[in-house]
Amino acid sequence: MIVAFVLWSIVSLVFLGIGISCRRSKEAVGFFTFVKPPEVEETGRYNRAVGILWFMAAGIFEVIGIPFMFLQQNSPFSILIVFAVILLILGMMIAYIRIEARYRKKSDGL
DSSP, X not given: OHHHHHHHHHHHHHHHHHHHHHHHOSSOOOOSTTOXXXXXXXXXXXXXXXXXXXXXXXXHHHHHHGGGGTOOTTOTTHHXXXXXXXXXXXXXXXXXXXXXXXXXXXXXXX
């Protein structure tokens, strides 16, 4: 199962890379696939918040994968890891929706 943890860590590093890319971007970054990035008031702060979201996701994802180092292959405990990842993804979506609501450009009502 060490191989599973190594692969898991590679995915975590990809998340970390996405976070770094978000932090360095000069334009507003998107979060959901194939969705145009929102118009935001403060691009720098918005990108920083999205980058932190990805950093946190990478860290939590890595921690969730630690049991892979100790599990036997086809262990029923693997189901708990899958549920933890589902909760992580749902948490990321909720956090992003809050970030977007906070930084989205306010319309004048015209």
